Amino acid sequence: MRRLILALILLLPTMVLAYSGIELQKANNDISDKASLQVGAKLFVNYCMGCHSAKYVRFQRIGKDLGLNDEEVQENLMFTAEKIGETMTIAMNGDDANKWFGVIPPDLSVIARARGTDWLYSYLLSFYLDPSRPMGVNNLVFKDVGMPHVLWEQQGWQKPVYETITDEDGHSHEVIKSLALVDEADQEKAEQYKKDMRHLVNFLDYIGEPAKLERHSLGWKVLLFLFIFLMFALALKKEYWRDIH
Ligand code: HEC
Numbered sequence: 001m002r003r004l005i006l007a008l009i010l011l012l013p014t015m016v017l018a019y020s021g022i023e024l025q026k027a028n029n030d031i032s033d034k035a036s037l038q039v040g041a042k043l044f045v046n047y048c049m050g051c052h053s054a055k056y057v058r059f060q061r062i063g064k065d066l067g068l069n070d071e072e073v074q075e076n077l078m079f080t081a082e083k084i085g086e087t088m089t090i091a092m093n094g095d096d097a098n099k100w101f102g103v104i105p106p107d108l109s110v111i112a113r114a115r116g117t118d119w120l121y122s123y124l125l126s127f128y129l130d131p132s133r134p135m136g137v138n139n140l141v142f143k144d145v146g147m148p149h150v151l152w153e154q155q156g157w158q159k160p161v162y163e164t165i166t167d168e169d170g171h172s173h174e175v176i177k178s179l180a181l182v183d184e185a186d187q188e189k190a191e192q193y194k195k196d197m198r199h200l201v202n203f204l205d206y207i208g209e210p211a212k213l214e215r216h217s218l219g220w221k222v223l224l225f226l227f228i229f230l231m232f233a234l235a236l237k238k239e240y241w242r243d244i245h
Contacts, residue, residue: 027121029202040203054088056109112208156186
């Protein structure tokens with residue numbers, strides 16, 4: 001029984017996605033491929049760090065893991081940070097972000113663990129034009145997303161292709177079957193974009209791993225805090241009960 005429940009829990013994301021009729025595309029990334037990680041890192045600092053931080057990740061650590069020396073890291077990856085020992089934080093504050101997007105762009109340190117690499121890859125490929133949305137775009141795997149399609153110039157715009165389905169009650173409605181490029185001439189660009197997104201997802205996958213260490217140390221701090229708190233609570237309880245006994 002327990003196994004059955006576990007299997008169902010593990011299958012849940014797949015079932016939800018199957019229900020929405022959208023199949024995830026495979027990221028097929030390889031975190032041991034350093035050249036790919038370097039491309040991904042560059043894409044991340046250039047196109048994502050305007051809005052997203054990766055605050056559990058240090059530049060120095062990236063350099064070490066990706067085979068870059070301090071100067072190379074400084075020249076290629078560090079635009080706002082000053083010291084190589086700094087983490088990938090950003091200048092944008094939450095209030096501004098809220099004003100502009102209605103949400104705060106989340107930190108992406110462990111996003112690959114939260115969402116999975118296939119989801120991330122599909123997400124980055126699935127922005128499409130939707131005039132009804134404030135940013136003019138929507139996303140197949142993240143309905144009504146607040147993020148603009150920041151890489152539209154790299155990919156070219158996509159539009160939805162609809163199909164009509166009839167549900168059990170006999171009502172027919174239109175659903176999105178797939179996405180197609182608005183301009184056929186962008187085909188080549190879009191192919192390159194897919195490769196780039198594989199590198200970017202690879203980088204996001206990799207940073208999720210070193211971040212694990214930081215999360216563990218935070219875990220210990222939380223446990224320590226709870227333990228000290230417990231001591232106080234016990235002392236207090238004793239104090240209260242003294243008069244009653
Ligand atoms: C102009 C600001 C901006 C830029 C640049 C940007 N994003 Fe976002 N991103 C957002 C906002 C805002 C959200 C929150 C969307 C929501 O919750 O509706 C978001 C959400 C996301 C999410 C979904 C997080 C979740 O909730 O699971 C991912 C993944 C993501 N961004 C990846 C990226 C990547 C990769 C890049 C670089 C190519 C990037 N973003 C660049 C603003 C931005």
